[in-house]
Amino acid sequence: xxxxxxxxxxxxxxxxxxxxxxxxxxxxxxxxxxxxxxxxxxxxxxxxxxxxxxxxxxxxxxxxxxxxxxxxxxxxxxxxxxxxxxxxxxxxxxxxxxxxxxxxxxxxxxxxxxxxxxxxxxxxxxxxxxxxxxxxxxxxxxxxxxxxxxxxxxxxxxxxxxxxxxxxxxxxxxxxxxxxxxxxxxxxxxxxxxxxxxxxxxxxxxxxxxxx
Amino acid sequence: xxxxxxxxxxxxxxxxxxxxxxxxxxxxxxxxxxxxxxxxxxxxxxxxxxxxxxxxxxxxxxxxxxxxxxxxxxxxxxxxxxxxxxxxxxxxxxxxxxxxxxxxxxxxxxxxxxxxxxxxxxxxxxxxxxxxxxxxxxxxxxxxxxxxxxxxxxxxxxxxxxxxxxxxxxxxxxxxxxxxxxxxxxxxxxxxxxxxxxxxxxxxxxxxxxxx
Numbered sequence: 001x002x003x004x005x006x007x008x009x010x011x012x013x014x015x016x017x018x019x020x021x022x023x024x025x026x027x028x029x030x031x032x033x034x035x036x037x038x039x040x041x042x043x044x045x046x047x048x049x050x051x052x053x054x055x056x057x058x059x060x061x062x063x064x065x066x067x068x069x070x071x072x073x074x075x076x077x078x079x080x081x082x083x084x085x086x087x088x089x090x091x092x093x094x095x096x097x098x099x100x101x102x103x104x105x106x107x108x109x110x111x112x113x114x115x116x117x118x119x120x121x122x123x124x125x126x127x128x129x130x131x132x133x134x135x136x137x138x139x140x141x142x143x144x145x146x147x148x149x150x151x152x153x154x155x156x157x158x159x160x161x162x163x164x165x166x167x168x169x170x171x172x173x174x175x176x177x178x179x180x181x182x183x184x185x186x187x188x189x190x191x192x193x194x195x196x197x198x199x200x201x202x203x204x205x206x207x208x209x210x211x212x
Numbered sequence: 213x214x215x216x217x218x219x220x221x222x223x224x225x226x227x228x229x230x231x232x233x234x235x236x237x238x239x240x241x242x243x244x245x246x247x248x249x250x251x252x253x254x255x256x257x258x259x260x261x262x263x264x265x266x267x268x269x270x271x272x273x274x275x276x277x278x279x280x281x282x283x284x285x286x287x288x289x290x291x292x293x294x295x296x297x298x299x300x301x302x303x304x305x306x307x308x309x310x311x312x313x314x315x316x317x318x319x320x321x322x323x324x325x326x327x328x329x330x331x332x333x334x335x336x337x338x339x340x341x342x343x344x345x346x347x348x349x350x351x352x353x354x355x356x357x358x359x360x361x362x363x364x365x366x367x368x369x370x371x372x373x374x375x376x377x378x379x380x381x382x383x384x385x386x387x388x389x390x391x392x393x394x395x396x397x398x399x400x401x402x403x404x405x406x407x408x409x410x411x412x413x414x415x416x417x418x419x420x421x422x423x424x
């Protein structure tokens with residue numbers, strides 16, 4: 001099976017746009033999250049080793065370690081989301097000719113749809129962590145790259161919001177009310193402060209750009 | 213010279229995060245714009261040919277044609293931004309040993325920095341066009357994929373805001389005041405309504421998710 005992580009940007013974009021089961025919005029939000037934390041790693045790498053930022057060097061190294069960890073996890077989810085989408089499609093394609101088959105099919109769909117929530121919930125959690133890193137990096141990172149921290153904040157917020165939409169539309173297909181309520185609460189608490197944090201980072205980034 | 217469009221997602225992300233001159237924030241916002249309009253093409257492709265949406269088919273085909281055109285242009289800018297960044301670096305690296313050389317170097321920097329604004333301004337314009345397509349698609353596109361239109365709107369707004377930050381930080385390096393004022397006005401008018409349009413699309417997307 002092909003793994004989109006080793007596909008070219010062009011192929012990924014072509015398959016995204018096409019009438020194909022994958023990749024779709026779930027994989028894209030993971031990729032945008034990975035691009036966001038990738039920018040944070042870049043800014044950290046261009047801060048470490050500079051005299052002017054020596055006082056913060058230890059903290060920046062910690063931020064870099066965390067952003068690289070998040071990047072690896074989010075990049076895995078670019079592919080993971082596609083794999084799980086395949087399971088949902090296969091469940092819907094099961095035969096429902098007899099009552100017994102109908103029952104098996106419905107249970108397979110419910111199971112696959114529940115599993116399909118894991119990836120967007122992870123994406124959301126990692127993007128929240130990325131935003132926390134950006135909030136600090138905009139204060140102590142290399143000021144020449146402060147626009148990149150602002151860009152990262154915008155991308156992470158957009159990916160987080162996108163993950164919320166994915167979770168919500170998937171919840172519509174699940175019958176288990178307790179499960180639905182629990183996941184609705186999970187995503188609700190993850191997205192709650194996203195705009196406030198993003199705006200705070202953007203304000204500081206723009207302030208430093210306008211008063212260099 | 214390598215072309216990042218044919219590089220794997222993994223390589224692109226690795227080089228982004230590393231202490232390398234490229235790719236950086238400018239290339240990333242072009243890529244996120246391309247992902248946004250790619251999602252709009254996907255939704256259009258899954259709407260065309262369905263009985264339920266036959267009345268809008270002609271309009272959706274027009275949206276698809278435009279979103280695919282924007283996707284091609286934004287994908288080109290993923291690479292274009294890297295090429296122009298290289299020019300800026302080479303100008304800064306020119307020798308400034310004599311007065312004559314200093315003058316040549318400063319003029320080369322000014323010229324390269326002016327050229328470096330072209331890509332983010334194009335990204336901004338294409339993202340504005342993408343948002344306009346999304347505003348219509350959320351109304352007439354396949355409702356099963358309405359979350360993907362919402363995701364696209366968030367990504368296009370974030371890419372547009374990112375392009376604005378790129379323009380603003382680049383303007384700091386340019387001496388020509390008339391040029392700076394003109395470009396500041398250009399980007400200002402492009403970003404003006406972005407949050408209003410994004411919120412409008414997100415509201416309609418979430419409304420349709422919650423009342424399926």
